Amino acid sequence: MSTTSRGSQDRLTFQTYGTDVEAAIYLELAARFEREHRGVTVEVTTVPFREAATSIDAGLVSGTAPDVFRVDYPTMGVYASTGQLLALDGAVDELAADVSPAFMEAVSQGGSVYGVPQHVDTSALLVRPDVLRDAGITSIPDRIEDAWTWEEFGEVAAALRDAAPAGNAAFAVNWQAFGAFRWLNFLFQAGGHVYDTGLESSTLETPEAVRALDFTRSFFTERLVPQTTSTKAATYPDALFTSGTLAMVYAGNFLLPSFAETIGDRFTYAATYLPRGARRASELGGNALVATRTATNPELAAEFLAFLGAPAQMRDFCAASVLLPTRESLRDQDLDFAVSPDLMPVYTDQITTIEQRDVADVTTPTFAEVNLSLANELEACFLEGRGTEETLRSLGEQVDAAATLNRRDLAS
Secondary structure, eight states: OOOOOOOBTTEEEEEEOOOHHHHHHHHHHHHHHHHHSTTOEEEEEEOOHHHHHHHHHHHHHHTOOOSEEEEEHHHHHHHHHTTOBOOOTTTTHHHHTTBOHHHHHTTEETTEEOOEEEEEEOEEEEEOHHHHHHTTOOOOOOSGGGOOBHHHHHHHHHHHHHHOOTTOBSOOOOOSGGGGGGGHHHHHHTTOOSBOTTSSSBOOSSHHHHHHHHHHHHHHHTTOSOTTOSTTOSOOHHHHHHHTOBSEEEEEGGGHHHHHHHHTTSSOOEEEOOOBSSSOOOOOEEEEEEEBTTOSSHHHHHHHHHHHTSHHHHHHHHHHHTOEESBHHHHTSOOOOSSOTTTHHHHHHHGGGOOHHHHHHHSSTTHHHHHHHHHHHHHHHHHSOOOHHHHHHHHHHHHHHHHHHHHHHHHO
């Protein structure tokens, strides 16, 4: 277990996690900041993702938390709502003017900005054109406006299922482990949401939620996906896709480097857009950079965050890591992505479907509990025969209970 530490007036401590490429580019950016700020040292510590939150939480309790750290968007609300982060109001005004309101929503609480939305990642549908052609599917949407409807996607998946050899399947969804929140893509696509507009009460017992759950439940009842790929499964669909047993897979852009290495030239794959229901939608993945409220030199910490969110640093980080920038000005450019640059435009288009209210649903202070409830309840519905209405009722009760408990904690 790595330990955290506080910085000093001329030394910033920065805890991060991620791939080896991300770790390397963070070191490069820290050195760039040091060159521009003579006498300042940035000490970068990289920890495994599973240890990151535990390390930060322990440091916040003991007073040894790093000055700056990386945090995923669904966890932002926990830290910001409990007064543990440094408010950046004024320090990131230039950045905020170049970032969509949806992404700024992810790092804001109560009218203040508490982080730099450094990048986003999201899901798209990776497909094997050769397998689709063999099943009689010769057209793949190449514009977001032409994304398959749910009905069209169901027909495509059924054709792939019927043509698949034994042991293969049409597709799988990336909602395992901590990814249960990706089921919300379907809820948003149906026109539904987790909370009311005040983020105080569940809105899961609605026709939109019923449609989303019925549709996703059909993946299992119609044998369109492997039964081993539900929300609590140990099997990850990216491994099934790279092994050649899936015709399509919901996959985040952060997987593209490992896909390129693992698949090599064994088969060709392309990217297309997520299917659409009443609207187009996709999840907010990715990470923000934040500073602790008790940073020894808060002005320097804020300056470092603004530096990392500046165009040059964001461009270099995203291009090397195959991640998507949050700045509108950078999304309009052709970034020199290190891997799969031909697939990245689909992901770039896909993130334009993320709306502010979608972001609000997944950045509440209690979203970690909601995510766990999603994994448990969806598993029961998909594999154990629990009905749609019963599942949504139980989910709604758990969402409301978590929100009520949070309000009580804040009041006390």
